[in-house]
Amino acid sequence: MGKNLTGKLAFIVAVLVVFVFGIVGIPHGSLKQSITDRIKLGLDLKGGTHLVLEVHVAEAIVSATDRDVARIQADFVKAGVTGALVGKTDPARPETIVISGVPAAKLSDARGVLNGNDYSIYDVSSEGNGNSSLTMKQAASRDLATRTVDTSIETIRERIDKLGVSEPVIQKYGLGENQILVELPGIDNPAQVEEVIQSTAKLAIHAVVGGPFATDQEALQANAGVIPADAILMKGTGSAGAPDQVWLLKRASEVEGTDFRDAQPSQDQNGRPNITFTLTTEAGDRFYKYTQDHQASGATPGSMAIVLDNKVREVAGIQSAIRDRGEITGGFTKEQASDLSLMLRTGALPASISYLETRTVGPSLGAASIRQGVIAAVAGMLAVMLFMLVYYKGAGINADLALLLNLLILLGFMGYTGSTLTLPGIAGVILTIGMGVDSNVLIFERIREEMKAGKTAAAAVKEGFAHAWVTIVDTHVTTIVSAAILFLFGTGPVKGFAVTLVFGLLANLFTAVFVSRLIFDMILQKKERGTALSI
Numbered sequence: 306m307g308k309n310l311t312g313k314l315a316f317i318v319a320v321l322v323v324f325v326f327g328i329v330g331i332p333h334g335s336l337k338q339s340i341t342d343r344i345k346l347g348l349d350l351k352g353g354t355h356l357v358l359e360v361h362v363a364e365a366i367v368s369a370t371d372r373d374v375a376r377i378q379a380d381f382v383k384a385g386v387t388g389a390l391v392g393k394t395d396p397a398r399p400e401t402i403v404i405s406g407v408p409a410a411k412l413s414d415a416r417g418v419l420n421g422n423d424y425s426i427y428d429v430s431s432e433g434n435g436n437s438s439l440t441m442k443q444a445a446s447r448d449l450a451t452r453t454v455d456t457s458i459e460t461i462r463e464r465i466d467k468l469g470v471s472e473p474v475i476q477k478y479g480l481g482e483n484q485i486l487v488e489l490p491g492i493d494n495p496a497q498v499e500e501v502i503q504s505t506a507k508l509a510i511h512a513v514v515g516g517p518f519a520t521d522q523e524a525l526q527a528n529a530g531v532i533p534a535d536a537i538l539m540k541g542t543g544s545a546g547a548p549d550q551v552w553l554l555k556r557a558s559e560v561e562g563t564d565f566r567d568a569q570p571s572q573d574q575n576g577r578p579n580i581t582f583t584l585t586t587e588a589g590d591r592f593y594k595y596t597q598d599h600q601a602s603g604a605t606p607g608s609m610a611i612v613l614d615n616k617v618r619e620v621a622g623i624q625s626a627i628r629d630r631g632e633i634t635g636g637f638t639k640e641q642a643s644d645l646s647l648m649l650r651t652g653a654l655p656a657s658i659s660y661l662e663t664r665t666v667g668p669s670l671g672a673a674s675i676r677q678g679v680i681a682a683v684a685g686m687l688a689v690m691l692f693m694l695v696y697y698k699g700a701g702i703n704a705d706l707a708l709l710l711n712l713l714i715l716l717g718f719m720g721y722t723g724s725t726l727t728l729p730g731i732a733g734v735i736l737t738i739g740m741g742v743d744s745n746v747l748i749f750e751r752i753r754e755e756m757k758a759g760k761t762a763a764a765a766v767k768e769g770f771a772h773a774w775v776t777i778v779d780t781h782v783t784t785i786v787s788a789a790i791l792f793l794f795g796t797g798p799v800k801g802f803a804v805t806l807v808f809g810l811l812a813n814l815f816t817a818v819f820v821s822r823l824i825f826d827m828i829l830q831k832k833e834r835g836t837a838l839s840i
Contacts, residue, residue: 310830313823320815321710324717343720346490347727347801348474350675353490357662360457360483362450364656367399368561369449370441373424374402374535375557377439380418386411389435392534400441402427407435453655454483460654461487474725479794484661490725508565508633509558511539512595513608513620517550524551541610541617552617554610559595564588568646570639571632578642580633589629597626615657678731685735686712689742697749699839703824704745707816711741714812715805724808727801737809740784744817747773749840762838766825774818781810 329339348355370393377391389407393399407415412435419429419439426445431437441449454477462475465487474488514536518524524538525531532538537556540549567583584592599607600623611619611633619633690708693701715737719726752769760768785807792803829838 310823310826313819314827317820317823321713324714324720327717327720328713330720344716345723345725346675347725347730348488348490349728350678350726351490353488353492353665355662355664356487356489356660357478357481358457358461358485358487358658358660359481360454360485360658361656362453362483363399365449365453366441366446368558368655370399370402371557373427373439376423377402377404377418380423381415384411384414384418386415386418389415390534394534398440400446402439403436404438405436407437409435450483454485456655457658458485461485465489474800481661485658509561509612510592511554511556511558511610511612512599513610514553514555516552517620518552519550521551524553528553539610539612539615539617541612541620550617552610552620554612554617558612559609560584560588560592564592566629570642570646573632578637578639580637580642580646582631582633582646584629584631586629593626593628596623599623600625678728682731682735682738686738689738693742693745697745697840699828700749700752700825703821703828704742704749706824707745707821708738708741710820711737711809711812711816714815715809718808718812719805724804725801726805729799729802730805733802733805734809736806737813740781740810741813741817743780744773744777744813745821747776748817748821752838752840756838756840762832763829765838766822766829770818770822777814777818781814785810 328343330343331339374391374393378389381387381389381391386407389411390405392403393401394403395401404415404419415435415437416429416431418424419427419437424439427439427441429437429439458475458477462473465473465475473490474486476486478484478486514533515527516524518527521538532553535556536553538551539554540551542549564584564587565582566585569581571579571581573579596609599609608620608622610617611621686708690701690705693704695701697704712734715734718724748769751773752765755765755768756762788803788806788810792800792807795803832838
């Protein structure tokens with residue numbers, strides 16, 4: 306064997322060793338166990354939970370404008386604009402802030418505040434008589450909605466990662482607006498995971514304006530039948546074991562979920578589960594100012610409500626100023642305290658979430674899918690290999706070896722990259738086999754044509770590979786581009802199909818051209834000059 310062929314053979318053997326290691330890794334236990342540890346199975350093969358969630362982005366807009374109402378009021382005070390009323394008067398238009406009662410002498414100062422960079426996301430319109438309105442721009446509203454969904458995805462991903470779910474799929478769901486697809490293969494406790502994902506964990510601390518009241522009607526009567534524009538009614542217990550009551554709270558929260566930097570499960574002085582939290586620096590400064598102004602010894606004492614999932618969990622008097630550390634109690638179980646602290650620690654969701662679809666795939670169904678998929682792949686490969694042997698004779702062995710090496714390299718690719726094998730992924734493997742056969746057919750038919758034209762076997766092989774190469778590259782590149790589009794815009798199973806197809810096509814370029822050509826060259830080197838080629 307010539308030096309050139311020996312070098313190529315050594316390279317191919319080295320490539321195969323590398324990819325076999327990608328499939329099995331460092332063997333431990335059975336061969337099957339080693340392979341399954343490296344080749345991750347998707348939801349449809351391993352079993353698990355499929356969820357479609359909807360993010361209520363309107364809540365993020367409401368929260369943002371509520372905060373800006375409080376900021377405008379504070380900025381007006383700094384600018385010396387007194388007597389103005391700032392609020393939102395139309396619940397159907399949460400993106401609009403209405404300002405009224407600005408004194409004529411202060412109109413210029415008010416316009417200076419509203420036209421500053423802090424409120425550039427709003428269109429400001431003056432209605433005369435000291436009245437004006439701010440409406441969030443459509444571009445800003447769309448951007449906020451997009452960021453809300455993106456933040457929700459990242460938050461859910463962090464929570465799932467903390468729970469140890471392997472190979473989850475968490476991404477935008479292309480079939481609906483503001484929806485998220487979540488697929489969790491092989492989860493041990495579906496109920497707990499669903500609870501962690503679906504809970505809003507939208508914790509906020511609000512100033513208490515009035516209450517508690519027994520009913521909404523009693524709260525209205527206590528406020529002359531009118532709830533102030535900057536306040537809301539909210540139900541809750543107020544303390545562990547207490548009956549539900551109604552509280553009148555300031556609409557804008559003092560701090561909320563996104564202000565939490567850390568949270569850990571703990572115990573109070575009586576050994577009951579609670580949660581200790583740490584705020585960000587900016588939120589801590591803001592909270593310190595509020596609690597300092599409203600502590601029991603201050604001129605305007607007050608209390609604050611811990612609100613979780615739009616329900617008052619605890620109401621506490623402010624005994625002293627609090628900067629960035631505090632604790633939340635409220636009759637939690639140990640598991641609830643752990644889950645809630647996890648949700649706050651990994652980032653609070655910017656808006657609440659509801660689930661539109663829940664589907665569970667059992668391990669037995671996944672096992673049946675694997676069995677049927679493997680049977681289909683093996684049957685398809687055996688049929689193709691038999692056809693190549695019958696139709697192309699000795700050259701068919703060449704093609705069959707290339708197909709086997711193609712499959713080996715494909716699985717090695719997946720093992721190294723940690724790709725997830727799904728049922729559509731198995732379909733991608735089968736399609737790759739077909740593409741591999743197509744490449745060999747192009748090469749072999751071209752060789753046959755060259756031999757019919759009277760060329761020697763060596764010349765026919767050389768010309769066959771040279772002319773078929775361009776066509777093979779063209780077909781593979783166009784298919785890879787199509788698969789890339791499927792990967793970019795498809796959902797989980799479609800991505801699995803695209804990944805295996807791309808890996809398989811890259812492997813096919815190597816085996817159908819480089820490996821197959823080497824086998825032909827080795828056969829020709831052993832034949833006497835002028836001997837016919839079995840093809």
